[in-house]
Amino acid sequence: MKAKELRAALLTKHQKLALIAPALAQVGLKLQLTEAFDTDALGSFSGETARTQSPLDCAKTKAKLACEATGLAIGIGSEGSFGGGPAPGLLNWDDEVLCLFYQDKQQFIMAYASGPVPLSDLKTDQLALIRAHLEQHDAAQGWLLSYSTGLLKGLLGFDAIFQAVQHADLLSTSGQLTEVIRISPDLRAHLCPARQRYIQQAAAQLADRLLALCPVCQAADFWRKAHEPGLPCSACTYPTQRVKYYIKKCDCCGHTEHEPPAEPYAEPAYCPLCNP
Structure with missing residues (x-):
């Protein structure tokens, strides 16, 4: 793969290109972004759309769709899932899978990375507790706001959450919350720094797998x-x-x-x- 540069299509709507492209560029693979398919239709972290496939099958589906959408012979799909890990229910754990699909050979190459993510939810009707909770997390972490009649996504920082509760008419005349709300981490890749690190690790492993050639047939992913x-x-x-x-x-x-x-x-x- 070092002899000439190849192009591969990456299907994503959550800004994963910058996380995956650098590692693959080192092995001669240039990524082309496509957003031709709404990947949230395969499942969303917020629960609005249930995921019907396993994370592995979902990544494979995205990789094949990337080829179909662009006409390129190589497609890449990425999928993350939370839960599991060494202490289910006690430790928030992220599993990332990255799939490269060679359309001509019908070959899938899978790469993985996983680890803990220091994220937690909060249910409260106290603005001061929300501010304190956010201060315990990375400032670049996005948040979901769930309340009795709605869900708001992609909120960055306390000011954004305060404006959201104002817009949702959840504040009393004295400036207090009128109901218990839930603040949850937005786990989409572009809003979750902890997850971004594991996506980069999976990309680095994928690059290594592409260089690991079979001594018999010279195919990649002798792993x-x-x-x-x-x-x-x-x-x-x-x-x-x-x-x-x-x-x-x-x-x-x-x-x-x-x-x-x-x-x-x-x-x-x-x-x-x-x-x-």
């Missing part, structure tokens, strides 16, 4: 696709649940290779015999 547990304990050699080897696989020709982990043995702490 770790699975692993086998059983790394022996360093004290007694009993097999543990630590990774014994990773399985690198080419999805085009099926060639596989085993790649050992950095350490040849597992610590006894992971051994069911030494540390039952």
Whole structure:
């Protein structure tokens, strides 16, 4: 891919181009933005449109639609989801998936990034509590305002929220809120700095995958696709649940290779015999 520059279509309406394009430019892939399809029709974080596909399938759909909308042979789709992670319900967790689709080969290349996002909701009828809540978050984070008869999106900062409650006629003559409202993070990519970092990480991984060529057929994405547990304990050699080897696989020709982990043995702490 370094020999000549290729073009790929990115389908997004939430300003992801600047997050994804730099990493892919390093491997000779120039992105062309298309907004020909409203990606919110596939599901929205605010809940107005339910998502009927998995995040993985949604990213694939966007990548294929990008090709169809532009006529380019390479399409890219991106999708994020919240929840899951190591502590569901206790820790807000973002999973980002980035999909590149080669239309001629019908090949999908997937890249991933995930991690915690320090975001939280607030239900209150106190303006002072709203201001204090926003001060605990990144100033560039956008917010949703939910109240009894409506939903407002894309609010940046306390002043924007105050103007919104004024416009919605939620203030009394004394300047107090007339009902309990809910302030939630706007999780769309252009309004969520914490999420933007993971999209950039996924783009960097995608670039690496494009450079990882199969030694047999030279297709991209010769990458770790699975692993086998059983790394022996360093004290007694009993097999543990630590990774014994990773399985690198080419999805085009099926060639596989085993790649050992950095350490040849597992610590006894992971051994069911030494540390039952």
